[in-house]
Amino acid sequence: MLTQVALDLTSLPKAIEIAEASVEAGIHVLEVGTPLIKAEGSRAIERLAEEFPERPIVADTKTMDVGALEAELSIKHGANLGCVLGAAPEETIRSFVTRAHELCAGALVDTIGVNPVDVLSKLKGLEEFPDYLLLHAAIDEPITGEELLHKFGVDRCPARTAVAGGLTPRKIEELDGVDLVIVGGYITSSEDPVKAAEAVVEAAGVEPYDFRPDEDQREALLGIRKHSTVGIVVKDSERVSEVLNAAIRLVEWVRNEPSLRTVGDDDSDLVPKFEGDGRDLTLILGAEEFDREDLESIAKESVKTILVAEEHVLKLYGVAEAVYEI
Amino acid sequence: MLTQVALDLTSLPKAIEIAEASVEAGIHVLEVGTPLIKAEGSRAIERLAEEFPERPIVADTKTMDVGALEAELSIKHGANLGCVLGAAPEETIRSFVTRAHELCAGALVDTIGVNPVDVLSKLKGLEEFPDYLLLHAAIDEPITGEELLHKFGVDRCPARTAVAGGLTPRKIEELDGVDLVIVGGYITSSEDPVKAAEAVVEAAGVEPYDFRPDEDQREALLGIRKHSTVGIVVKDSERVSEVLNAAIRLVEWVRNEPSLRTVGDDDSDLVPKFEGDGRDLTLILGAEEFDREDLESIAKESVKTILVAEEHVLKLYGVAEAVYEI
Numbered sequence: 001m002l003t004q005v006a007l008d009l010t011s012l013p014k015a016i017e018i019a020e021a022s023v024e025a026g027i028h029v030l031e032v033g034t035p036l037i038k039a040e041g042s043r044a045i046e047r048l049a050e051e052f053p054e055r056p057i058v059a060d061t062k063t064m065d066v067g068a069l070e071a072e073l074s075i076k077h078g079a080n081l082g083c084v085l086g087a088a089p090e091e092t093i094r095s096f097v098t099r100a101h102e103l104c105a106g107a108l109v110d111t112i113g114v115n116p117v118d119v120l121s122k123l124k125g126l127e128e129f130p131d132y133l134l135l136h137a138a139i140d141e142p143i144t145g146e147e148l149l150h151k152f153g154v155d156r157c158p159a160r161t162a163v164a165g166g167l168t169p170r171k172i173e174e175l176d177g178v179d180l181v182i183v184g185g186y187i188t189s190s191e192d193p194v195k196a197a198e199a200v201v202e203a204a205g206v207e208p209y210d211f212r213p214d215e216d217q218r219e220a221l222l223g224i225r226k227h228s229t230v231g232i233v234v235k236d237s238e239r240v241s242e243v244l245n246a247a248i249r250l251v252e253w254v255r256n257e258p259s260l261r262t263v264g265d266d267d268s269d270l271v272p273k274f275e276g277d278g279r280d281l282t283l284i285l286g287a288e289e290f291d292r293e294d295l296e297s298i299a300k301e302s303v304k305t306i307l308v309a310e311e312h313v314l315k316l317y318g319v320a321e322a323v324y325e326i
Numbered sequence: 327m328l329t330q331v332a333l334d335l336t337s338l339p340k341a342i343e344i345a346e347a348s349v350e351a352g353i354h355v356l357e358v359g360t361p362l363i364k365a366e367g368s369r370a371i372e373r374l375a376e377e378f379p380e381r382p383i384v385a386d387t388k389t390m391d392v393g394a395l396e397a398e399l400s401i402k403h404g405a406n407l408g409c410v411l412g413a414a415p416e417e418t419i420r421s422f423v424t425r426a427h428e429l430c431a432g433a434l435v436d437t438i439g440v441n442p443v444d445v446l447s448k449l450k451g452l453e454e455f456p457d458y459l460l461l462h463a464a465i466d467e468p469i470t471g472e473e474l475l476h477k478f479g480v481d482r483c484p485a486r487t488a489v490a491g492g493l494t495p496r497k498i499e500e501l502d503g504v505d506l507v508i509v510g511g512y513i514t515s516s517e518d519p520v521k522a523a524e525a526v527v528e529a530a531g532v533e534p535y536d537f538r539p540d541e542d543q544r545e546a547l548l549g550i551r552k553h554s555t556v557g558i559v560v561k562d563s564e565r566v567s568e569v570l571n572a573a574i575r576l577v578e579w580v581r582n583e584p585s586l587r588t589v590g591d592d593d594s595d596l597v598p599k600f601e602g603d604g605r606d607l608t609l610i611l612g613a614e615e616f617d618r619e620d621l622e623s624i625a626k627e628s629v630k631t632i633l634v635a636e637e638h639v640l641k642l643y644g645v646a647e648a649v650y651e652i
Contacts, residue, residue: 008392010399035395038387041367061364064388064411064438066334069361073336085390087413087439112390113413114440 001175001204002253004058005197006164006184007048008033012040016051018188023052025197026208029253031058031182032079042077049078053221054213054246056080056253062110064088067096072103078225081106081131081254086119093122097130104280104303106254108132108162120157131256132180134162160256169203217243220324224306225250229299231287231307231320237270240308240326244271244283247306251281263298264289270308278302288313295319327501327530328579330384331523332490332510333374334359338366342377344514349378351523352534355579357384357508358405368403375404379547380539380572382406382579388436390414393422398429404551407432407457407580412445419448423456430606430629432580434458434488446483457582458506460488486582495529535575543569546650550632551576555625557613557633557646560596566634566652567596570609573632574600577607589624590615596634604628614639621645 005022007015007030019030030052036044037059049057059079063070067084074082084096086109093109100107107130111119116135123129163175164182172181183200190196201208213221217239223230224247234240248271251258261278262271265286274283280303287295287307292315299305299319307316316323331348333341333356345356356378358371363385375383385405389396393410400408410422412435419435426433433456437445442461449455489501490508498507509526516522527534539547543565549556550573560566574597577584587604588597591612600609606629613621613633618641625631625645633642642649 010395034390035392035399037367038363038396039368039399041363041369042365043367062388062390064360064390064413066361069336070364073361073365085413085439087390087411089439092439113411113415113418 001178001206002028002180003197003201003204003206004029004031004162004180004182005187005200006031006033006060006182007188008035008184009188010035010039012036012044012047015044016047018193019048019052021193022187022197023055023212025194026201026210027187027197028206028209029056029058029081029180031060033184034060034062037061042073045074045077045079049225050222053218053225054211054249055209056250058108058254059083060110062112063092063096065092067092067094068099071096071099071105071107075100075103075105079105080250081108083108083110083134084130085109085113086111086116086122086133087114090122090125093130094126094128097126097128101128101255102303104251106131106256108134109159110134110136112136129256130159131254132162133157133159134164134182136165158256167200169199172200172203173205211242211246213243213246214239216324216326217246220326221246223322223324224304227321228303229305229307229320231309231313231316231323233312233316233323233325234270234308234310235325241270243326244306244308248272248274248281248283251304255280261302268308278305280304281306284308286310287316292318327504327532328354328506329523329527329530329532330355330357330488330506330508331513331526332357332359332386332508333514334361334510335514336361336365338362338370338373341370342373344519345374345378347519348513348523349381349538351520352527352536353513353523354532354535355382355384355407355506357386359510360386360388363387368399371400371403371405375551376548379544379551380537380575381535382576384434384580385409386436388438389418389422391418393418393420394425397422397425397431397433401426401429401431405431406576407434409434409436409460410456411435411439412437412442412448412459413440416448416451419456420452420454423452423454427454427581428629430577432457432582434460435485436460436462438462455582456485457580458488459483459485460490460508462491484582493526495525498526498529499531537568537572539569539572540565542650542652543572546652547572549648549650550630553647554629555631555633555646557635557639557642557649559638559642559649559651560634560636561651563596569652570597570632570634574598574607574609577630581606587628594634604631606630607632610634612636613642618644 059074160179162180259276259279260274385400486505488506585602585605586600608628
């Protein structure tokens with residue numbers, strides 16, 4: 001179970017302050033709340049992604065129309081997961097999910113205001129399924145994620161399940177089979193947001209996400225967010241490993257079926273090995289062993305490619321849009 | 327039938343350009359579209375209201391949650407009409423409408439994605455009814471506003487009716503019994519937006535709204551938007567009359583049952599006479615004839631009060647938050 005803080009505020013500085021506290025407590029995912037987007041525009045997404053490039057950023061646009069446009073607006077400004085309403089027309093949901101996936105981001109369908117069963121039957125017609133189904137419920141009695149789904153008559157949900165709505169640590173402890181818990185007011189209105197966020201992570205029974213990048217790592221992560229092909233030259237393998245794992249999480253945590261691939265150097269212990277088709281993300285380890293043409297042709301198959309070279313390799317500069325030494 | 331242009335763009339300068347063209351063509355109402363709000367934040371509402379203070383500004387926030395907060399966010403930044411989704415929970419719609427009315431603005435309920443009949447039954451429980459019901463429909467065959475409602479099984483709608491969705495002049499000509507037509511792409515994607523907007527106004531069979539304030543009038547209208555009590559000292563009665571009528575339209579065009587009141591000088595022909603209880607707007611004509619205490623006590627009963635004095639009256643300065651000489 002991952003934890004997410006919903007920054008449902010109208011002031012950007014205040015939102016960053018709460019995000020900082022949440023990150024300190026090990027919260028995994030940061031949500032730019034709907035009121036914050038409507039107050040500050042997409043620069044709020046941009047700022048959060050700049051401040052916390054290692055954490056998945058969710059943009060809660062609550063999209064109801066022009067799906068592809070709003071997915072793109074969110075993702076191009078730094079969101080890793082976009083939010084479309086279950087109440088939206090099927091075509092809006094379809095174009096939102098498709099565009100999000102094309103851009104290597106995830107899509108969450110929010111059932112607020114409508115019956116999740118109706119939403120699921122609407123989703124049946126889609127070629128690409130959203131990554132998360134968000135259940136908004138007044139959870140006043142102990143209930144498992146499964147029960148929550150059953151309550152709405154959903155037997156099986158082909159997406160990950162997220163839950164939101166007045167969640168507190170006590171309520172979170174009772175949840176089971178939920179992939180993502182979203183907490184707003186309990187943290188944002190707390191007098192001690194760090195302590196509140198710590199209680200949320202603890203109640204979720206999950207390891208706090210305690211990685212905070214140093215300046216070089218931060219620059220590299222911003223580059224990975226911005227460009228489709230990035231080169232990393234390894235000076236300190238542990239620090240590179242942290243960056244690569246953070247980059248992997250930006251995909252893994254938001255996509256229901258992420259397609260990751262590791263290519264090259266089998267002996268490298270920089271990252272775990274992935275054997276997908278790399279549609280979303282390909283990591284080329286030991287990039288110095290590849291021809292430039294090979295690098296280019298592998299990169300072409302992924303939305304995002306990270307070339308990792310153990311030593312300074314000039315050819316990276318022709319293939320990658322940016323190269324970082326860490 | 328009034329006409330409204332939906333500025334569904336993501337660039338503010340482009341939106342202002344299209345607004346300028348629409349205003350030149352006599353379009354009555356300007357809508358800050360959802361993508362524009364999400365891209366630029368509420369400063370987009372602010373800018374449009376600053377540029378065109380004489381025209382009602384609609385903020386299409388498509389609110390789905392935190393109704394009072396989003397109504398306030400829109401209206402405090404200059405919106406005269408806020409938009410909440412029919413798919414939103416009843417409590418969200420209730421708090422949105424109530425807050426909008428408290429702030430002397432209107433509320434539109436958008437039926438996009440859901441059946442208007444379901445929306446209307448949801449609205450039945452409200453103490454205050456929204457001002458507009460917006461029907462989104464693919465209007466491919468000639469249809470009257472009444473037929474459009476009947477199509478959804480609505481016999482009687484206690485709000486004004488707005489229609490949106492792929493409207494063109496040809497389709498608008500076939501409409502009947504509709505209070506507000508909302509046109510987006512036909513104007514915003516046109517190579518000649520002025521001509522396109524003119525065709526919309528003509529098809530709606532309505533007088534174009536051709537009032538454009540001069541600099542003094544603009545300042546006064548901005549003051550009326552910003553403050554709850556404003557004084558106007560008459561130098562040129564025709565120009566004052568234009569300002570007062572524009573201020574009245576900011577209420578009349580967005581509220582289903584506006585409560586306006588004219589107090590004082592019966593001989594004044596600056597504005598038509600209104601005999602409501604002035605809950606929304608009170609115009610005190612010949613304010614020089616009133617005691618300061620009376621002015622204050624009358625002003626207290628309205629959300630907005632305009633004191634009009636034929637000559638420079640010092641006591642206005644104690645009562646009004648700002649005084650303009652026109």
